[in-house]
Amino acid sequence: MNDKNKIITGLIIFIVIITFPFWYNMGKASPVPEPKLTDKAKAAKECVEPKEYMKVEHMQILDIWRDSVVREADRVYINEKGKKFNMSLSTGDDSCMGCHSNKADFCDKCHDYASVRPYCWDCHIEPPKEKK
Amino acid sequence: MKNSRRSFLKLAGISALGLGAKPVLNAFASSDEHGPEIFPNQEALTAKRWAMVIDTRKFESEEDFEPIVAACHKIHNVPKLKEKRHKIDWIWIDDFKHVFTYQEHEFLDDRVKHLPFLVLCNHCEKPACVRACPTRATFKREDGIVLMDFHRCIGCRFCMAACPYGSRSFNFRDPRPFVEEENKEFPTRMKGVVEKCNFCAERLAVGKMPACVEASNGAIVVGDLHDPDSNVRDLLKNNYTIRRKPYLGAGPAIYYIV
Numbered sequence: 001m002n003d004k005n006k007i008i009t010g011l012i013i014f015i016v017i018i019t020f021p022f023w024y025n026m027g028k029a030s031p032v033p034e035p036k037l038t039d040k041a042k043a044a045k046e047c048v049e050p051k052e053y054m055k056v057e058h059m060q061i062l063d064i065w066r067d068s069v070v071r072e073a074d075r076v077y078i079n080e081k082g083k084k085f086n087m088s089l090s091t092g093d094d095s096c097m098g099c100h101s102n103k104a105d106f107c108d109k110c111h112d113y114a115s116v117r118p119y120c121w122d123c124h125i126e127p128p129k130e131k132k
Numbered sequence: 133m134k135n136s137r138r139s140f141l142k143l144a145g146i147s148a149l150g151l152g153a154k155p156v157l158n159a160f161a162s163s164d165e166h167g168p169e170i171f172p173n174q175e176a177l178t179a180k181r182w183a184m185v186i187d188t189r190k191f192e193s194e195e196d197f198e199p200i201v202a203a204c205h206k207i208h209n210v211p212k213l214k215e216k217r218h219k220i221d222w223i224w225i226d227d228f229k230h231v232f233t234y235q236e237h238e239f240l241d242d243r244v245k246h247l248p249f250l251v252l253c254n255h256c257e258k259p260a261c262v263r264a265c266p267t268r269a270t271f272k273r274e275d276g277i278v279l280m281d282f283h284r285c286i287g288c289r290f291c292m293a294a295c296p297y298g299s300r301s302f303n304f305r306d307p308r309p310f311v312e313e314e315n316k317e318f319p320t321r322m323k324g325v326v327e328k329c330n331f332c333a334e335r336l337a338v339g340k341m342p343a344c345v346e347a348s349n350g351a352i353v354v355g356d357l358h359d360p361d362s363n364v365r366d367l368l369k370n371n372y373t374i375r376r377k378p379y380l381g382a383g384p385a386i387y388y389i390v
Contacts, residue, residue: 049168068170070281071271073337076171087170091317122322123282125314 033113036105044099048077048085059118062089062096090124101127175339179356181276182331183385184342185367186250190351194248197225203347204329209320211303211310220301222329223252223344231376244390250352252344253278253299253329254376257383261291261300276357276385277331287324296380300328357385 088095225248229236269284332342355364373387
């Protein structure tokens, strides 16, 4: 072990460089965004399923709905409480976007934070931007 | 405990019974719960086998077809692309000799010779496009409609090569800027996706007739081919009809009264 010093210095430099992003960004993490609800969504109180379920599973619901509508032509969803819903992302006032018409504040906020880029809007037509 | 063959068999028998009973008990347990349920729309128009009859005697010139093509393309956000290679059509018109290949001859009567014919996806009984599709994006519904799930299309264009009627178009460019008037009720497509006539499945599902039927003033009729009393069967019974390229065996569901 003639080069003990060199090796240890090298190792320290290596570790500092590797961990640089962690300590450089320490304490700077942006807060978890809270999606904003439209007045219509607030008035409805509950979505298709309970809030917690929707938070975690909305993509699964969308996936099931898409297959059911496109492939089976089944378009009516009745939840556990017996409430009826028109299974559609963006068609009509009783679709997902009919209620959550604030895409920028509702969808994009969390999707941007989590760095997910769903390609729904390449084809589906976004609800018109809310007038302010 | 002394293990005999007898006691071993007893034990095995009881465990097998237990294992067999579990799914039964599960089924009983789950029948009490009320999970979410999915149903078809009650107003939906249904058929065992959808078919279309086009009465070409009710058309005279190209102008007669314009409102029909326009209605379909407007409702489905079909882009208007000028360049021929990029063109996208769900329904369009063509000459007899191109539509009914091998059925034309030199001395065809004047009316048929110069009359344009309306062409669209034939919603075949044995659709070649469905067999060619590697992702099952194109599929045949139980009621005979050959549909596309645009979400799953990867744009390989095998279906376009397979379709003997040229019913499919490919989005070589992003179609959004070329949609003149967006219909908010129907999505557009994206670049790299194949598209074609969907027999207005989205309209049938809410109890409406296909757009071309509504715009045709009775020249186009759709109905159930398997119902002997249906309007299409009535027309087929009382008129001589032809289909496109019947010798291929695809079994097209679009009939033409000539």
